[in-house]
Each structure stands twice: as structure tokens, then as C-alpha cells.
Amino acid sequence: MILDPLSPNIENHTQDEIIEFWEKTESIANIPKENLDESHVNSSLVAYLKFATDSYKVFINTDRDLYRMSLILLESSLFEFKKEFCLSKLQSLLNIDLLEMNMKFIIVYILLCEAKKNVYSLEIMLKFQGFTVFYNTLYTQFAYLSKYGKERTVASKHQYNSNNPSTGASLDSLDRSLTDIDLGIIDEMKQISTVLMDLLFQIMKYCKCVIANLQIVDDFFVYYMMESMRSDTMDDMFNNAEFKLLLALNEQYMMFAKEYDIENKVYKYLINGSVSRCFTELLLLKFNRASDPPLQIMMCKIIYLILTPRGDYSPMNFFYTNDLHVLIDVLIRELQNISEDEEVLRNTLLRVLIPLLKNTQLSKTHYRKDDLNKLLNYLSTLDNICVDSPALHEHQVTVALSRKCLQQIPWLETPSTPSDGGSSVSSNNTSRNSSIVALGTPDNQNILARKGHLYSNRELDVSAESLTKRKAKAPPPPPPPPPSRKCGTPK
Numbered sequence: 001m002i003l004d005p006l007s008p009n010i011e012n013h014t015q016d017e018i019i020e021f022w023e024k025t026e027s028i029a030n031i032p033k034e035n036l037d038e039s040h041v042n043s044s045l046v047a048y049l050k051f052a053t054d055s056y057k058v059f060i061n062t063d064r065d066l067y068r069m070s071l072i073l074l075e076s077s078l079f080e081f082k083k084e085f086c087l088s089k090l091q092s093l094l095n096i097d098l099l100e101m102n103m104k105f106i107i108v109y110i111l112l113c114e115a116k117k118n119v120y121s122l123e124i125m126l127k128f129q130g131f132t133v134f135y136n137t138l139y140t141q142f143a144y145l146s147k148y149g150k151e152r153t154v155a156s157k158h159q160y161n162s163n164n165p166s167t168g169a170s171l172d173s174l175d176r177s178l179t180d181i182d183l184g185i186i187d188e189m190k191q192i193s194t195v196l197m198d199l200l201f202q203i204m205k206y207c208k209c210v211i212a213n214l215q216i217v218d219d220f221f222v223y224y225m226m227e228s229m230r231s232d233t234m235d236d237m238f239n240n241a242e243f244k245l246l247l248a249l250n251e252q253y254m255m256f257a258k259e260y261d262i263e264n265k266v267y268k269y270l271i272n273g274s275v276s277r278c279f280t281e282l283l284l285l286k287f288n289r290a291s292d293p294p295l296q297i298m299m300c301k302i303i304y305l306i307l308t309p310r311g312d313y314s315p316m317n318f319f320y321t322n323d324l325h326v327l328i329d330v331l332i333r334e335l336q337n338i339s340e341d342e343e344v345l346r347n348t349l350l351r352v353l354i355p356l357l358k359n360t361q362l363s364k365t366h367y368r369k370d371d372l373n374k375l376l377n378y379l380s381t382l383d384n385i386c387v388d389s390p391a392l393h394e395h396q397v398t399v400a401l402s403r404k405c406l407q408q409i410p411w412l413e414t415p416s417t418p419s420d421g422g423s424s425v426s427s428n429n430t431s432r433n434s435s436i437v438a439l440g441t442p443d444n445q446n447i448l449a450r451k452g453h454l455y456s457n458r459e460l461d462v463s464a465e466s467l468t469k470r471k472a473k474a475p476p477p478p479p480p481p482p483p484s485r486k487c488g489t490p491k
Helices: 015-029 038-055 063-074 077-081 083-094 101-117 120-127 130-148 150-161 165-177 180-206 211-215 219-227 237-256 265-270 273-289 293-307 321-337 340-358 369-379 393-408 418-428 467-472
Strands: none
Touching: 015 038, 015 063, 015 077, 038 063, 038 077, 038 083, 038 101, 063 077, 063 101, 077 083, 083 101, 083 120, 083 130, 101 120, 101 130, 101 180, 120 130, 120 180, 130 180, 130 211, 130 219, 180 237, 211 237, 219 237, 219 265, 219 273, 237 265, 237 273, 237 293, 265 273, 265 293, 273 293, 273 321, 293 340, 321 340, 321 369, 340 369, 340 393, 369 393
């Protein structure tokens, strides 16, 4: 939920007062058709936003109230007949730096509701520089959160990472040092940021971005999301929005790397263990539980990057052995359970399996060797995977990738024999519990910062650029095409 139902700001109203409020809300939005010129639409839209903002945390106290307020506007004659004008006006208001915080939240929530209600509206938003407006607004929130919310985040992470129960008081003591107003502002910024991150995610998921969009994303923006990630919860909306946006950003970098020589900033901080540890832990947790195919594919792409050697970077010791076992367990389960109409997902999972078996400790432990042999041999036969439907290109790709895996991984070429069965049985019976719960142990604390990992400096100097300076910059020219080299992206 975006809004806390236990908020102390909730006011009690009679049923008649509530009915009167919603009737007035509808009357502002539904103007006569003869008054649908831009002047009347503009004044009515601003009046609606002002009324909704003034009523926020007075009559609008729950997610249901927020959604109803948005839907009244989105289904009104005001919006339906002048949708393009309304969207451009909302974005121009959002671009005002000193706009009241509550009005910004109302605006971004309305825009997100429209984006999820009608995907085509995302293209209209992009037409009016939506990506830049959303990015700049979100960047400002991140800059403030990085400065004023940092102590609370550090205390929370310290409490989570420490095995000493006495440190539990650190977060409470810091909370006491922050006033209720400070905490309220931080929560409001996180609310706005959550919605804005979802908007950017929707754009990257459903629209065709341009290289100029990706060029305005700077190091601080990516670093803040990666560094502020938490892995001790899967229910925090702000945290989940950060995670999804990082996945989507990485996917965009991988796609544009085929045409341009552009640095993947997500990858840059991903292989820095001191920055990405919580992100990696959350990635493993979500990969084990994900049920949304597009999100699974995005996670596969970022795992593929981790598992692919580049320059001085080697993925051999990036994951703990138990976590590698979890990845294998998940891949075997998903490859077995995928339906025929989701063959693209199976293709992506198989592309991850090859470097996972080849470039990690699994090349030595041979975990679940017999199960992998059985599964890959089964998928290598076309008739096994398209029994009741004609063979499609995706089915043929599955067969080709399965055979490629059997050919490229030496220890999968033949089933296990008694002579090598000892190690195989041992690895097959290894505990499949993830080591996520044990990451705080002394032996594991610095494994990701070992020699061989790029960007292992723990004292990264990443700071937010001022909004004025950033807005004054001219758009950078497109980067040059990549040099002739192997890209390392899934084909």
C-alpha cells in the first residue's frame, strides 16, 4: 500500500460529508462539452488538482481513496476529450521544482494510474519529455533521501548485518534524533519516489526508449538505488520499486550496447560486492519466488551478466556455493514446469544455465549432474516439448540450447558412472538452503571484494549533482558504435 491506513492524520467525517466531498470532486472534473477549450480545461484541471491536494489526508486517506480520486479525473469528459493536453499539463506542473510535495504526489499517482489503465498514454508522456521529467523529479527525491535519510538507512543496515542484539537500539536512538516532521518528509519522498520508479519501469517495459534517455542517467542515480537496497524484506514497496527499475535499466543498457559504446552503470556497481550485496541477496530471493515471466526474464539477464567473464572480472567466486545450488534448483524446477506458450522464458533460462555451469564453482562440484543430464536430454528432442502443437522457432531454439549445453559442459556429456558417482551423489545431497541467512558470518563478509573483482573500492565517491546544474546541461551527443568485439549479451 502507498498510504498507511493507520496514519495519525486520518480525520473522522460523517457519511453526508464524505458523500458531499466525492460529489464535489466529480463536479469539478465533469465540465460541459461546450467548455472543452484549452483555457477551460486548463483551469478545471488545476482546480481539480488543488482540491485533491487540499483534501489529501483529510478525505483522501487510503489507497482506495487515492485510486477513486484518480479514476474520477481519468474517466471524466475533461480528460477523455483532451487527454494529450491534460498529460502535458500534468508533466509541466511536475517539472516545477518548488511545487508543493503533496501536489507532486497526487500528479504522479494520477499519471501512474493512467499508464496502467492505458499503455498508449505512455507514448504521449514520452512525446512531452516524460522520461526526463520523471527522471529529474525522482533524482531530486534521491538527492534529499541520500542526504537526510542516510543515517536511518545506515542504522537499519547495521542492525540487520550485526549478530549483536544490543545494536537493535541504534535505529531507535537515531529515530529519536529525527523529529516527526523529518520522518514525515522522508516518508513522503519515498512515496513519491515509489510511484516515479514504477512510472519509469512501465516506460522501459512497454515503450521503445531512445539512447538520449539512457544518457541522462548518472552514476549517483544507479549507485543510490543499489546501495540503499534491503534484502531483509520483500514487502517494502520502495525497495521493490528500486529492484524492478534496476532490472529494467540493465535490460536497456544491454539492448543499446549492441548499437552504441555505452557504459552499463548497473553492471558497474553490480560487480562491486560492497555496494551490491543486498541487491544480490534480494535477486536470489525473488528469482526463487518469481511468477511473472517478464520479470523473470529481466532477472535472468542480470544473472547472465554476473556469470559472464569480462576483462579482469571472473564470476567464479561471486556467488556462495549454497546460492549456486539454489540457482540450479530453481532453473531445473522452472525448465520442467514451463508451459509451451512460455517457450521464450525457457530459452532465456537455458541461456543462463550454460555460463552458470561453466564459469562458477559448479564446474567443480557437478551439483545435480544426473538431473541436469536427464532434463537436457529430454529438452534436446523436439517431440518432447511440442507434443500437441506445431514446432515453432522458440521450440527449435530450446532444442539447440539444450544440445549446446550438453556439448559445452564436459561433465554433462555422459550420465554419471559408479567411478564418478561418489562426488555426484555428494553434490546432489548437498543442502539446498541458500546462504543468504548466513551472510553476516566472518568467513563470508569480504568474499565479493577479493582480488579479481572490478570496482572493489569501498570508498566510492558518488554524490548527487545539483538540479540547476543538471537541467542547464545540453543533451549529450549519441555515443559511438561499439568496437568490434564480443558483446557478451544473450543471443
